[in-house]
Amino acid sequence: MGDVGPVRVCATFNVKRAAFPSFCEAAGRVSAHAGVDDSCQGFSVHQELGWSRQVSDQAQSLFMVVQEWKSAEALEEHVRSAAAQRFDRDLKDGDMLACAPNLSLFGKELSVQELRAIAAEARASGQEEEEAYSPPAPAAQAAQAAQATSGSMTASKGYRKAAEKSSGRGNSRAWK
Numbered sequence: 001m002g003d004v005g006p007v008r009v010c011a012t013f014n015v016k017r018a019a020f021p022s023f024c025e026a027a028g029r030v031s032a033h034a035g036v037d038d039s040c041q042g043f044s045v046h047q048e049l050g051w052s053r054q055v056s057d058q059a060q061s062l063f064m065v066v067q068e069w070k071s072a073e074a075l076e077e078h079v080r081s082a083a084a085q086r087f088d089r090d091l092k093d094g095d096m097l098a099c100a101p102n103l104s105l106f107g108k109e110l111s112v113q114e115l116r117a118i119a120a121e122a123r124a125s126g127q128e129e130e131e132a133y134s135p136p137a138p139a140a141q142a143a144q145a146a147q148a149t150s151g152s153m154t155a156s157k158g159y160r161k162a163a164e165k166s167s168g169r170g171n172s173r174a175w176k
Helices: 017-035 072-079 082-093 112-124 137-149 157-167
Strands: 007-016 040-047 060-069 102-106
Touching: 007 017, 007 072, 017 040, 017 060, 017 082, 060 072
Parallel strands: none
Antiparallel strands: 007 060, 007 102, 040 060
């Protein structure tokens, strides 16, 4: 896996109302740990605002964790840290989530020129508008490697089992 530069993580958590205080404490601990890590360029926790299509309701509240790490290797190191492992364990053992978390990894910000180049490349290859664009190989490899080695905030079998057990349902979009 080559160096792809900074890696951004976006993870969403549907937190059961009864677990709301425990989740906030656990998220605060992992955020504080990441904040003192030189490889962490940003770590923030956000709660969904009320709007007409909100996910949050009386049973659950949606949170998003946004992280930026200097490299895929730095993210992998964080995922293996005691703080991240504790966060995972707290989520599972505390039965905090209404469904499995949703996690996505992203590369660098795309400029307008890069977006145009991606569009031109897709058109030149005969790709239809409805088909998904595949990211360049290095970014895809970094994302796959980070997901394969991460236990933190992934839709792992443990989360899947916990979510299915506790709610009898799952967020189907998180599993695609």
